[in-house]
Amino acid sequence: MRLGLIGFGNIALTLLGQLAETLDAPLEHLTVLSLPEMEAETEARLKGDFASVAREAVVVTDARELLAHRPGLVVECAGHAAVVAHVPPVLHAGIDVVIVSIGALSDAALEAELRAAAIAGGSRLILPAGAVGGIDLLAALGAAGGLEVRYRGSKPPLAWSGTPAEQALDLGALSEAVTFFTGTAREAARDFPKNANVAATLALAGAGFEATHVELVADPAAPGNVHEYSVVSPLAKYSMRIENLPSAGNAKTSVSTVYSVLREIRNRIGPVAI
Incomplete structure (x- = not known):
């Protein structure tokens, strides 16, 4: 398999670690698209x-270079x-893309652009179940x-650091659960882009962004990242209620998200897809 990765942060690093442990044989080729300022460090980590x-791994800094290495996914x-x-441009070139940042599709214009690119390229935009x-x-x-x-997302207070919750609450001082957001999935994905991908996934799979009701909660008793709908x-x-452990490198991300992407890759490689 010829695999391309856009990004080399916590999710990519965890995914590569899982691929190293679970693949029966090395990938034919791996291309990683990284930020220009991270190119040298990314190359060193890959090697x-x-x-x-x-068997082969290269680092690139834009989509044109990524496409030149002919990834299959x-x-x-x-x-x-x-x-x-x-x-x-990747979809337009006829290459399927698995998107982890599903909340980006809360931008209606971007969703339309991606759908049009996939249709034009004969490719697929794959939205994994994630967490x-x-x-x-x-x-x-x-x-x-x-x-x-109806969806309710609960996380430990500090997992909401760097979000609008920080302006509304003293996250470090909470002693009980506080619901700090109530609204639509579109609003949640727009205002909490690193925390509300689940809300966007539910909206795209089901009733749509406007009709999916969302509550976000900071809960000091949360056993991890809890998703209920x-x-x-x-x-x-x-x-359904799911209690996910947070990723070791990022409390905002459930570690099961990485395994969801791993499943998509293994379904492409293996003789049976499930």
């Missing part, structure tokens, strides 16, 4: 810590700005219409 992941794990800058389960059932029920979806449809009703 050192991740030398066993691929590209994984974006670098944030909303990277989706805007790099994903459209939440039951997306297959939600998407199936969505075909019947009439969905009601309920679905009511004419066909079925269900609810």
Whole structure:
């Protein structure tokens, strides 16, 4: 497999570590698109810590160079700005892209641009389930219409550092759970781009950004990143609660998100996809 990665932060590093441990054989080729100022450091890490992941590995700094190495699949794990800058030309070139920063699609114009690029290139924009389960059932029920979806995301207070919650609350002093945001999935994904990818995933799979109700909670008793949602449809009703451990390098990201991307890659490589 020829794999491309957009980004070389916590998610990419964890993913590469898992690939090194779980692949039966090295990738044929790995191309990593990094920030120009991180190019040398990224090359050193690939040659050192991740030398066993691929038979060949190169670092590039823009989408044109990434495409020159002919990846069969590209994984974006670098944030909303990277989706805007790099994903459209990759899709337009006919290459499937797995997007981790699903919240970027809360920008309706960007979502339309990505869909148009995929149609023009004959490629697919792949949205992994990430830190939440039951997306297959939600998407199936969505075909019947009439969905009601309510989502509640709870994290330890300091996991909300660097977000608007910091202006509303003294995160370090909370002694009980506080709901600091109530609104639509579009608003949540826009205002909390590093914390609300689950809300965007649920919206895209089900009732849409405006019809998906979201609550965000800072909870000092949270056992990790907790995702709860309920679905009511004419066909079925269900609810789900998932307690995710945070990623070792970033409390905002659930470690299961990385394994969700790993599943997408392994489904491409293996003889059976599930």
